[in-house]
Amino acid sequence: MLAAALEAEVDTHIAELADQRDDRGRRLLVRNGHPQLRQVMTAGGAVQVTAPRVNDRRVDADTGERQRFSSAILPQWCRSSPTIGEVLPLPYLHGLSFGDFVPALEQFLGSGAGLSSSTVTRLTTSWQADYQAFTDRDLAGVDHVHLWADGIRINIHLAEEELCLLVLIDEKKDLKQNQAVATRYNKRAYVSSTAVRVTPNQRARKSRCAGRRGTGFGHCLTPLR
Numbered sequence: 001m002l003a004a005a006l007e008a009e010v011d012t013h014i015a016e017l018a019d020q021r022d023d024r025g026r027r028l029l030v031r032n033g034h035p036q037l038r039q040v041m042t043a044g045g046a047v048q049v050t051a052p053r054v055n056d057r058r059v060d061a062d063t064g065e066r067q068r069f070s071s072a073i074l075p076q077w078c079r080s081s082p083t084i085g086e087v088l089p090l091p092y093l094h095g096l097s098f099g100d101f102v103p104a105l106e107q108f109l110g111s112g113a114g115l116s117s118s119t120v121t122r123l124t125t126s127w128q129a130d131y132q133a134f135t136d137r138d139l140a141g142v143d144h145v146h147l148w149a150d151g152i153r154i155n156i157h158l159a160e161e162e163l164c165l166l167v168l169i170d171e172k173k174d175l176k177q178n179q180a181v182a183t184r185y186n187k188r189a190y191v192s193s194t195a196v197r198v199t200p201n202q203r204a205r206k207s208r209c210a211g212r213r214g215t216g217f218g219h220c221l222t223p224l225r
Helices: 002-016 082-087 089-093 098-109 117-135 217-224
Strands: 029-031 038-042 045-049 054-056 144-153 163-172 177-185 208-211
Touching: 002 029, 002 045, 002 054
Parallel strands: 144 208
Antiparallel strands: 029 054, 038 045, 144 163, 163 177
């Protein structure tokens, strides 16, 4: 099915641009055979597939560079289907240890999935980098109308202190919401100043803040006023 979809995608693309020709009347887009087979991970396991190549002789009028056809179904760099990319983070987010990560996925993807501890480590490093980029994003030009904070106790005893899940939800003028979640160990207060500490370019302008009593939220906002 994947191979058939790739063939149909190329046929459709070439047919749509069939009227684009050079000075000698030759088509600017034609098929150009197939590359070697490559292994791609799908929900059904590893499969061997080859995407048809396209000889694209079109030139971008603005940059003067050659245009290149890129498959939307299976990009050249892709080694796994989007479904696999969505599944891989789930065991990690559910707290599955690295040692159990690969065996668990092999039950669904097969032993030939090509997964290893180093692969999982690279993935988690990438996810952590994405999270850090999200938390460090610049909010200087955003007007926040309302900021709500709360703390949720988690009944998981990983240390002597109780683990709390700190949640922040803000609403902007366009009614769109942003959410932030962090974990902290705190016996007395559910919400600590660490959860709402912001850099100068992230401070919300003229925003209303609300938090549950006893969480320490009002106390930690004092330095920001």
